[in-house]
Amino acid sequence: MRTSTRTTTTYLFTRRAERDRAPYGEPMRGTTPREIDPAGAQAMLSELFDAGADRLAHSLGVGRRAEHVARALDRPQLLVTAAYLHDVGYAAAARDTGLHQLDGARYLRSVGAGPELTSLVAHHTSATVEAGERGLDTTLCQEFPAPPGELLDLLTYCDITTSARGETVSVDERFAHIYDRYPPGHLVWRSMQHAEPGLRQVVARIERRLERVAR
């Protein structure tokens, strides 16, 4: 872990993580779930991803998008924190099963994040579809019960309307990029094909809500 950019927030976060770390798959004992705020989430990202990496740019872009959505629709900070951290499962420190939603949720749980945050990360952007492809759907749902649908949809909306480099894009552009990145037939490509109709419905629903409040 790089120490030059370590902030007080992440230092405390890391110290606690080192003390309380539990093996993946087991709930921590004797600790109180911690609330991570958006600033702490951003500091954590800078520890987990290299500066300039696409994953970092995308995560920051999704977080900024969620800040806008949370303000416009009067939704809680939890949405913003989850948006910044939704892809931590891609970080080397978190990668394990290859299902990034599950790996991210487990990583966050291992450093003390509470169930509201971990369940959002675990289920974002139709995670159960790819989990089914990987034979991990039962594991995912047993370890992390589904979060409130409305917040999950808002998080998924922010993800699906933010490019790999963090810019706001249309849902068509986003799917085009995803299908471009993975070869046809790849597990992620197949999962996206299955999930696409439902994801488009989520985006259309949220866009209607945002249009209504913007009038």
Ligand SMILES: [Fe+2]
């Ligand atoms: Fe994402």
